[in-house]
Amino acid sequence: MSLTAKDKDVVKAFWGKISSKADAIGQEALGRMLVVYPQTKIYFAHWPDYSLGSAQVNKHGKTVMRAITDAVGKMDDLIGGLSSLSDLHATTLRVDPGNFKILSHNILVTLAVHFPADFTAEVHVAVDKFLAALSAALADKYR
Amino acid sequence: MVEWTEFERATIQDIFSKMNYDVVGQQSLARCLIVYPWTQRYFGNFGNLYNAAAIMGNPMVAAHGKVVLHGLDRAVKNMDNIKAAYAELSVLHSEKLHVDPDNFRLLGDCLTVVVAAQLGAAFTPEVQAAFQKFLAVVISSLQRQYH
Numbered sequence: 001m002s003l004t005a006k007d008k009d010v011v012k013a014f015w016g017k018i019s020s021k022a023d024a025i026g027q028e029a030l031g032r033m034l035v036v037y038p039q040t041k042i043y044f045a046h047w048p049d050y051s052l053g054s055a056q057v058n059k060h061g062k063t064v065m066r067a068i069t070d071a072v073g074k075m076d077d078l079i080g081g082l083s084s085l086s087d088l089h090a091t092t093l094r095v096d097p098g099n100f101k102i103l104s105h106n107i108l109v110t111l112a113v114h115f116p117a118d119f120t121a122e123v124h125v126a127v128d129k130f131l132a133a134l135s136a137a138l139a140d141k142y143r
Numbered sequence: 144m145v146e147w148t149e150f151e152r153a154t155i156q157d158i159f160s161k162m163n164y165d166v167v168g169q170q171s172l173a174r175c176l177i178v179y180p181w182t183q184r185y186f187g188n189f190g191n192l193y194n195a196a197a198i199m200g201n202p203m204v205a206a207h208g209k210v211v212l213h214g215l216d217r218a219v220k221n222m223d224n225i226k227a228a229y230a231e232l233s234v235l236h237s238e239k240l241h242v243d244p245d246n247f248r249l250l251g252d253c254l255t256v257v258v259a260a261q262l263g264a265a266f267t268p269e270v271q272a273a274f275q276k277f278l279a280v281v282i283s284s285l286q287r288q289y290h
Contacts, residue, residue, distance in 0.1 A: 035268035036275055052268060105252060109259045109271060116260035121177040122195050124256065128178055 003126075003133055008075045010126035015072045017118055018111070025110050026065020031057050033106040040099055064103070071134050078137035086141040097142060100135035107131065145280050147222055154273040158258065159219045164212050165205070167257055172208030173198050174253040182246050211250070218281045226284045233288035244286040251278040 003011075018025060031052030033040050047056040067085060074081030089095050108128065111119045119127075176183050177195045189204060191197040198204055214232065221228040236242045255275060259266045266274075 032268045032271060036272040108252075108256055109266075112256045112259040113263055113266055116263065119256075119260065120195075121174045121199065124174060125178040125195075 001129055001132065003075055003129055007126040007129055010123055011072060011075065011130045014118065014123050014127065015069065018115060019069070021114060022065050022069055023062045025107070025114065026063075026068070027058050027061030028052065028113075029103065029107040029110040030061035030064060032110060033103050036106065037102050040102060043093070043095060043099075068107075068131075068134065071137075072130070075130065075133075078133050079140050082134070082137040083141070086138050089138055090141040090143075097135065097139040100138060101132075104128070104131035104135060144223070145225065150269070151273040151276065152222060154270050155219060155222065155277050158262075158270075158274060159216070162212070163261075164209050167254070167261065168208035168210070168212035169205035170208070170257045171250065171254040172211060173201070173204050174257060175250045176204065178253060179246075179249045182249060185240065185242060185246075212254075215281060218277065218284075222277075225280050226287060229281065229284035230288060233285050236285055237289040244282070244289060247282040247285055251275075251282055254278065 015022075034044070034050045034057070035052070041050055044050065044056070044060075047054075049056060051057065071078060071082060079086075108119075108124065108131075111127070112124075176186070176192060176198050183192050186192065186204075186207075189201060189207075191201060192204075217228045217232075218225045236244075255271070255278065258274065259271070262270070
């Protein structure tokens with residue numbers, strides 16, 4: 001399910017629209033994930049506060065979203081572009097790759113909440129494909 | 144048996160009592176056919192599904208989306224025994240319609256996105272959790288009679 005030229009254009013155009021709210025989107029998506037899929041909290045056992053709006057969720061949500069925004073500019077070679085992040089997730093963080101799909105779903109839900117008119121079905125499919133390709137690139141070094 | 148909190152019960156009743164079945168049904172099914180195009184395999188006789196615009200404007204998709212969404216009503220009305228409420232529909236989806244049960248989750252995800260867009264900020268993480276739990280129970284019940 002590779003990214004077509006049209007997919008890349010749609011993702012870039014949409015990301016341009018959401019750029020001013022990107023940090024907030026990342027924070028909310030992470031916050032949603034921790035509530036809706038509580039098993040994901042195991043990766044953050046050292047956090048004092050998992051709630052939406054907490055310092056930890058805000059900081060980490062921003063970090064993750066900035067990396068995703070960065071990847072929008074690397075769509076022509078996600079595996080190469082995400083190589084060091086993949087090393088990090090594979091060897092140090094060891095996040096089960098099944099969780100990438102879970103976070104991706106929560107990003108889509110958050111986008112739908114904040115951009116109901118812009119997050120059309122065409123944008124949805126392109127962004128879903130992008131996040132899936134990104135997740136695969138992130139898992140590339142796992143084994 | 145599935146345990147529901149008061150909040151979860153109230154949330155589900157609230158969402159469905161205010162649901163615009165025409166819009167949400169059409170939007171969810173159309174979105175599923177666009178975002179996961181392999182799901183079109185079940186709708187060979189629906190006419191023009193060649194592109195997103197065609198799918199969005201297709202009256203058979205709109206009509207069927209409404210039927211499917213109303214199919215959730217029996218779970219809304221029987222939250223304490225969704226498994227039994229869906230036994231017959233499960234047999235139908237397995238024996239007659241031959242739907243891959245993985246596809247229930249895909250439609251469920253599209254429904255979640257459409258409801259999120261409709262409710263906006265009111266679709267809080269807690270509401271999302273209740274809604275997704277409800278869908279997971281329905282999906283599990285729909286898969287139960289597959290063999």
